[in-house]
Amino acid sequence: xxxxxxxxxxxxxxxxxxxxxxxxxxxxxxxxxxxxxxxxxxxxxxxxxxxxxxxxxxxxxxxxxxxxxxxxxxxxxxxxxxxxxxxxxxxxxxxxxxxxxxxxxxxxxxxxxxxxxxxxxxxxxxxxxxxxxxxxxxxxxxxxxxx
Amino acid sequence: xxxxxxxxxxxxxxxxxxxxxxxxxxxxxxxxxxxxxxxxxxxxxxxxxxxxxxxxxxxxxxxxxxxxxxxxxxxxxxxxxxxxxxxxxxxxxxxxxxxxxxxxxxxxxxxxxxxxxxxxxxxxxxxxxxxxxxxxxxxxxxxxxxx
Numbered sequence: 157x158x159x160x161x162x163x164x165x166x167x168x169x170x171x172x173x174x175x176x177x178x179x180x181x182x183x184x185x186x187x188x189x190x191x192x193x194x195x196x197x198x199x200x201x202x203x204x205x206x207x208x209x210x211x212x213x214x215x216x217x218x219x220x221x222x223x224x225x226x227x228x229x230x231x232x233x234x235x236x237x238x239x240x241x242x243x244x245x246x247x248x249x250x251x252x253x254x255x256x257x258x259x260x261x262x263x264x265x266x267x268x269x270x271x272x273x274x275x276x277x278x279x280x281x282x283x284x285x286x287x288x289x290x291x292x293x294x295x296x297x298x299x300x301x302x303x
Numbered sequence: 304x305x306x307x308x309x310x311x312x313x314x315x316x317x318x319x320x321x322x323x324x325x326x327x328x329x330x331x332x333x334x335x336x337x338x339x340x341x342x343x344x345x346x347x348x349x350x351x352x353x354x355x356x357x358x359x360x361x362x363x364x365x366x367x368x369x370x371x372x373x374x375x376x377x378x379x380x381x382x383x384x385x386x387x388x389x390x391x392x393x394x395x396x397x398x399x400x401x402x403x404x405x406x407x408x409x410x411x412x413x414x415x416x417x418x419x420x421x422x423x424x425x426x427x428x429x430x431x432x433x434x435x436x437x438x439x440x441x442x443x444x445x446x447x448x449x450x
Binding site: 199200203204205206211214215218219221222223224226238239240241242243244246247248268 | 358369371395
């Protein structure tokens, strides 16, 4: 499958977040063309500040593979990872990160990687279904304000 | 209790990590002079790249308080938080962070805070029992290399 196809699956996870009244962000992790983890943002549902879609997917992938090394994995996420998720991505040695909408507030993945020197950092592709992923978040907050 | 007293309790958590063959880092979270969470690094035990002592303590505190807002809380950790834990700290709106040994590899809390502008960031105190906390980690890796 192509990046767009995998991102569409992450997007479907983001829709589940929206339907649960969470900020609509979804993520999946792929290894050898298999989806080994999928998650949506559950910060409110779980009362857990760490329960971002990417973090939940990373934790699930670690359990699936029974290791914290995710060298051969690709993370698809509908929003550019924040600095917390960036730390988890780098430390897991994730091979590749593909994101949809570009982050703005949290000085996330791309900025952090560009400013630091690591033994390992992932390949990054951004703006994959970026408009759709961004619009989903914008619509969510517009609806919130209207209510 | 004083910072040193709380840090000693975080240090005792770090000893539990060492006894479980984990990199010896411990953390506790205090609110209104009560310890509401305590944890040690379980990255290997749980096969989970996110299972740093600080992250586990933050997640426990969220469950204890049933909210992801930790505004009135202080995190004590034996090592300066990495960038992942820094992200969780900032997003939880933690009031204060007290750490033992200063971090070196991960461009952690103090560097990140100094370079960015946030609506909220925690008060930070470092080098509390710093020598003891640092020595514990150094000894752990020396023992590892000897074996």
